[in-house]
Amino acid sequence: MHAQPTLQKNLHLQFLARNMMQGFPARYLSQDASQPWLLFWALQSFSALQVGLDPDNRQRSISKIMSWQHSNGGFAGGPGQSPHLLPTYAAVCALAIVGRPGPGGGWDEVDRQKLYDFFMSLKEPDGSFRVAEHMEVDVRGIYCLLVTASLLNIMTPELVEGTATFLASCQTYEGGFSSASHPFYSIETDRVLRSPRPNLGEAHGGYTFCALASWIILQNYLNLDPGTIHPSDSSSRKTPAEEQWSNELTTERPRIDIKRLTRWLVNMQGSEIELGGFRGRTNKLVDGCYSWWCGGSFALLESLGIGGLQNLTAKDVEIDEVVDADQPPDNSGREQHEGWDDIDESLFDRKALQEYILLAGQHPAGGLRDKPPKNADLYHTLYCLSGLSAAQHHIYSSHTRKAETLAEWKDEDSPNNALQKAVFADLVSWVEEEGTSRVIGPSNSNRLNATHPLTNLTITHTEAILKYFYGQDIPPRPFIKTGASKK
Amino acid sequence: MNTEQKQEKLLFAERPEWSDVDPIPQYETSTPIAPILYTPQYKDATDYFRAIVKSGERSERVLQLTEELIRLNPAHYTAWQYRYETLLALSSSLQTELELMNELAIKYLKTYQVWHHRRLLITLLRTPQPELQFIETCLRVDSKNYHTWSYRQWLLSHFVDDDDLWRGELEFIENVIGDDVRNNSAWHHRYFVVFGCGVRSGSEDRARIVRRELIFTKQNISLAPNNPSAWNYLRGILDYNRLPYSLCTRFVKPYTLPLDPNTVDIVDLENPPPSRGAELPCVYAIEFLADIHEKAGDKDNILKGVDLWKSLANEHDTIRKKYWEHRIREALQSAT
Ligand SMILES: [Zn+2]
Numbered sequence: 001m002h003a004q005p006t007l008q009k010n011l012h013l014q015f016l017a018r019n020m021m022q023g024f025p026a027r028y029l030s031q032d033a034s035q036p037w038l039l040f041w042a043l044q045s046f047s048a049l050q051v052g053l054d055p056d057n058r059q060r061s062i063s064k065i066m067s068w069q070h071s072n073g074g075f076a077g078g079p080g081q082s083p084h085l086l087p088t089y090a091a092v093c094a095l096a097i098v099g100r101p102g103p104g105g106g107w108d109e110v111d112r113q114k115l116y117d118f119f120m121s122l123k124e125p126d127g128s129f130r131v132a133e134h135m136e137v138d139v140r141g142i143y144c145l146l147v148t149a150s151l152l153n154i155m156t157p158e159l160v161e162g163t164a165t166f167l168a169s170c171q172t173y174e175g176g177f178s179s180a181s182h183p184f185y186s187i188e189t190d191r192v193l194r195s196p197r198p199n200l201g202e203a204h205g206g207y208t209f210c211a212l213a214s215w216i217i218l219q220n221y222l223n224l225d226p227g228t229i230h231p232s233d234s235s236s237r238k239t240p241a242e243e244q245w246s247n248e249l250t251t252e253r254p255r256i257d258i259k260r261l262t263r264w265l266v267n268m269q270g271s272e273i274e275l276g277g278f279r280g281r282t283n284k285l286v287d288g289c290y291s292w293w294c295g296g297s298f299a300l301l302e303s304l305g306i307g308g309l310q311n312l313t314a315k316d317v318e319i320d321e322v323v324d325a326d327q328p329p330d331n332s333g334r335e336q337h338e339g340w341d342d343i344d345e346s347l348f349d350r351k352a353l354q355e356y357i358l359l360a361g362q363h364p365a366g367g368l369r370d371k372p373p374k375n376a377d378l379y380h381t382l383y384c385l386s387g388l389s390a391a392q393h394h395i396y397s398s399h400t401r402k403a404e405t406l407a408e409w410k411d412e413d414s415p416n417n418a419l420q421k422a423v424f425a426d427l428v429s430w431v432e433e434e435g436t437s438r439v440i441g442p443s444n445s446n447r448l449n450a451t452h453p454l455t456n457l458t459i460t461h462t463e464a465i466l467k468y469f470y471g472q473d474i475p476p477r478p479f480i481k482t483g484a485s486k487k
Numbered sequence: 488m489n490t491e492q493k494q495e496k497l498l499f500a501e502r503p504e505w506s507d508v509d510p511i512p513q514y515e516t517s518t519p520i521a522p523i524l525y526t527p528q529y530k531d532a533t534d535y536f537r538a539i540v541k542s543g544e545r546s547e548r549v550l551q552l553t554e555e556l557i558r559l560n561p562a563h564y565t566a567w568q569y570r571y572e573t574l575l576a577l578s579s580s581l582q583t584e585l586e587l588m589n590e591l592a593i594k595y596l597k598t599y600q601v602w603h604h605r606r607l608l609i610t611l612l613r614t615p616q617p618e619l620q621f622i623e624t625c626l627r628v629d630s631k632n633y634h635t636w637s638y639r640q641w642l643l644s645h646f647v648d649d650d651d652l653w654r655g656e657l658e659f660i661e662n663v664i665g666d667d668v669r670n671n672s673a674w675h676h677r678y679f680v681v682f683g684c685g686v687r688s689g690s691e692d693r694a695r696i697v698r699r700e701l702i703f704t705k706q707n708i709s710l711a712p713n714n715p716s717a718w719n720y721l722r723g724i725l726d727y728n729r730l731p732y733s734l735c736t737r738f739v740k741p742y743t744l745p746l747d748p749n750t751v752d753i754v755d756l757e758n759p760p761p762s763r764g765a766e767l768p769c770v771y772a773i774e775f776l777a778d779i780h781e782k783a784g785d786k787d788n789i790l791k792g793v794d795l796w797k798s799l800a801n802e803h804d805t806i807r808k809k810y811w812e813h814r815i816r817e818a819l820q821s822a823t
Pocket of ligand 1: 287288289290370380
């Protein structure tokens with residue numbers, strides 16, 4: 001058998017640093033319209049590897065990110081390109097990592113009103129969104145929009161009505177989600193028919209992650225008191241959109257089949273001969289990036305009540321996260337005293353997934369990849385690392401922490417107060433129970449920072465930007481570890 | 488080489504007909520972080536493209552510029568966007584554009600934009616019929632391409648009332664599954680055709696359709712039992728039509744056991760037996776049978792299901808041990 005599989009952190013850091021400092025070779029030209037993604041993948045890979053940027057490189061990153069903001073709102077794939085939902089997510093998440101409030105910090109320079117208007121301009125009658133003007137509809141764009149709107153506190157009921165219904169229509173007979181569904185409209189009322197809404201494309205790991213994370217964010221909307229959204233007061237005339245979606249929270253509440261979704265997700269994990277990696281579709285080969293898209297979905301499933309018992313047994317909460325590579329956390333004695341199976345309530349094989357990433361996902365020259373003998377690239381580097389992190393840490397949405405957060409919320413004088421409050425508490429609720437992380441290989445060197453299951457940022461970065469844009473207090477975390485970050 | 492081809496080798500900066508345009512370099516700070524090291528040709532094309540976007544020009548030469556830029560980077564969505572608007576503004580021939588797309592789609596099969604641009608064109612042209620042939624050509628290059636399949640599904644949805652378009656679809660998908668029974672995209676397409684788009688005229692007799700689909704699927708399972716695509720489809724048929732899985736008990740059972748060497752060839756359309764040389768027992772069959780037992784709900788059946796799940800967890804499908812244990816917990820909880 002192999003020696004202890006080791007995460008080659010230094011090689012991966014060098015791979016990232018090479019790309020960041022020297023630039024991307026010309027074969028990355030095909031990513032010219034995905035510049036925010038390149039930066040986000042690199043920055044978040046550093047964060048997962050417990051490394052932060054020095055102030056100078058942070059500032060250069062902020063300037064670069066702000067050069068992508070479009071004058072009509074939203075962020076583009078590069079300077080002078082059109083705004084698009086996908087680069088908007090990548091840019092805002094990159095800002096969550098390197099930005100700050102105040103002059104030159106990026107956070108105050110995001111034009112949130114224009115961003116909101118941009119989002120609304122992309123909305124379709126079936127509750128979906130185009131990714132950019134004239135461009136395609138798909139659930140990736142919806143995920144990007146919802147995470148961005150959640151982090152920046154610009155969510156309104158109007159923005160998201162119908163979207164959960166659209167997402168539900170993207171679930172396929174296999175259980176996973178497709179890229180989109182096709183709407184049919186009633187000739188008499190011009191409304192979207194509830195059925196048929198055929199799937200465009202088969203169940204797919206990437207779309208499934210996006211749909212599931214979006215679905216969870218939208219529970220905050222679906223659980224609102226219907227009276228606060230569409231007052232039954234008949235004196236105010238309803239717009240056609242309100243008319244269409246007025247029963248979404250009551251009689252026409254969208255549903256997904258969670259049991260079928262769970263079955264599909266567990267079946268994406270390859271068997272022992274495939275080293276326990278995840279595939280993205282039935283009968284396809286395993287690929288490192290699905291470590292996150294599929295492996296990362298289990299924490300989301302758990303918040304819908306599937307698998308996991310933490311909320312029944314929760315003790316004190318801890319986030320296992322450091323921001324300084326020079327000071328590894330003190331793990332002495334944490335892993336040894338209990339057997340793996342006593343604590344592991346996950347529905348997938350966490351150990352096998354870690355082995356796939358460590359044995360097949362690492363490129364010998366640094367960076368991570370789909371599978372041998374492919375080259376490493378930034379996309380696979382981040383999503384292999386995020387997947388590895390998801391397999392090491394068991395992050396769950398704590399009812400206790402959510403309740404604490406809700407209790408501390410200071411009401412805003414805004415018609416959207418109820419939704420803002422719910423979204424905020426939901427994002428803050430994610431915790432890791434002490435002693436439940438499981439690291440294959442030498443634990444001090446293989447350990448990664450935990451990432452937030454909804455945003456794929458670290459918990460620290462997620463909470464910092466939330467705290468700022470919501471202006472609310474976040475309950476302290478007893479054991480969070482932080483340190484000065486230099487690279 | 489004609490003059491036009493020669494000219495394409497020139498940078499825009501060297502072409503006299505572009506001399507009236509001031510190229511706009513990409514905004515960069517003095518010491519940019521993480522820059523892409525562009526080729527001179529790409530830098531030149533994007534510099535001129537930025538200038539055009541800024542001036543808002545809509546002209547023939549914009550079509551030329553965007554085409555060249557798209558050939559350098561087909562994922563440049565802004566170039567596609569601008570090209571589409573320019574085509575409309577100039578009332579250009581969309582048929583000519585479609586012919587260009589025939590070339591580009593094959594070249595850049597994995598790019599979102601080539602497929603979406605095609606949707607925009609066909610929405611305006613309303614000529615779906617020849618698309619079927621074109622899609623088949625693309626599928627010969629890549630039989631599981633996600634964009635190609637979702638484009639076909641979009642086409643059939645968008646022109647759902649076009650009976651000519653739909654006429655050969657079942658036969659088409661039968662052939663694709665015949666070529667590769669493990670092609671899950673093809674199985675998904677079959678579901679889309681038979682159930683996903685609602686009831687078409689001529690297929691109102693749902694009992695007949697369900698019977699046809701069950702026989703088709705069981706035959707395919709019989710030929711290749713360890714094929715999750717076919718088992719998922721079998722579940723799909725039953726779930727969509729709200730039929731109990733126990734309808735298939737007799738069919739499923741032989742697949743849950745080791746292969747019987749004394750099996751004789753019998754022709755039973757409803758319950759085709761595993762083919763000779765099949766690798767049995769089949770995980771998906773054991774799972775299916777366990778689901779039947781769970782659904783029955785009484786204690787005896789639940790325990791039978793638990794035994795099957797245990798055999799999956801400990802022997803036949805150990806990577807999903809945690810999941811099978813979860814199923815056992817759930818079933819035992821609901822039984823008490
Ligand atoms: Zn991949």
